[in-house]
Amino acid sequence: MARVVVDVMLKPEILDPQGQAVQRALPRLGFEGISDVRQGKRFELEVEGPVDGSALARIRELAETFLANTVIEDFTVKVRETDGTERTVAGSDVPSEGAPA
Amino acid sequence: MARVVVDVMLKPEILDPQGQAVQRALPRLGFEGISDVRQGKRFELEVEGPVDGSALARIRELAETFLANTVIEDFTVKVRETDGTERTVAGSDVPSEGAPA
Numbered sequence: 433m434a435r436v437v438v439d440v441m442l443k444p445e446i447l448d449p450q451g452q453a454v455q456r457a458l459p460r461l462g463f464e465g466i467s468d469v470r471q472g473k474r475f476e477l478e479v480e481g482p483v484d485g486s487a488l489a490r491i492r493e494l495a496e497t498f499l500a501n502t503v504i505e506d507f508t509v510k511v512r513e514t515d516g517t518e519r520t521v522a523g524s525d526v527p528s529e530g531a532p533a
Numbered sequence: 534m535a536r537v538v539v540d541v542m543l544k545p546e547i548l549d550p551q552g553q554a555v556q557r558a559l560p561r562l563g564f565e566g567i568s569d570v571r572q573g574k575r576f577e578l579e580v581e582g583p584v585d586g587s588a589l590a591r592i593r594e595l596a597e598t599f600l601a602n603t604v605i606e607d608f609t610v611k612v613r614e615t616d617g618t619e620r621t622v623a624g625s626d627v628p629s630e631g632a633p634a
Contacts, residue, residue: 439575441577451576451577454576454600458595461598461599463595463599465580465588466579466581467534467579467580467581468577468579469576469577469578469579470576471575471576471577472574472575473572473573474540474572474573474574475552475573476570476572477567477570478567478568478570479566479567480566480568487566490564490566494562494564497562498555498562498564499555517618517619517620517621
């Protein structure tokens with residue numbers, strides 16, 4: 433069973449009140465030296481079958497149409513390798529490997 | 534300016550109604566073959582100064598005490614490298630590189 437991760441973050445130009453609230457709380461809690469915090473969502477998908485080009489193309493479409501609101505959010509699709517690292521394969525600003533030409 | 538990422542996910546044994554709602558919606562939307570979805574939070578921190586052992590130890594403490602509720606959530610601290618990959622450096626189940634011995 434393969435795991436694919438979709439990260440969804442507000443676009444840099446969109447205000448992030450949640451992240452700002454965290455960032456402003458940090459000095460009060462004794463944590464200095466963090467100049468910005470952005471808060472977003474992380475989806476971990478368990479994929480049945482092989483994570484090949486067509487599966488990734490479908491997941492990219494799923495992320496674009498359903499998990500992210502691409503008017504205000506960017507998304508990144510990553511495949512979790514067996515050693516635990518995550519390899520970016522698609523996203524708002526990454527050409528999709530598995531997209532039909 | 535270095536970027537450090539903290540991922541916070543519900544522990545595997547904790548029910549995730551948000552993720553379940555997403556997973557159940559997928560077949561209706563035409564996406565088959567996703568057997569499980571977990572939804573969590575992603576924090577992107579801009580760190581002033583070098584991301585060395587002591588900075589990472591502070592960020593690990595921050596994640597553990599403030600960003601995650603470690604009763605029900607696991608967290609992972611990652612450093613974003615210049616090539617965009619993210620290297621796990623600490624987390625609920627990773628010994629901290631920068632922790633005092």
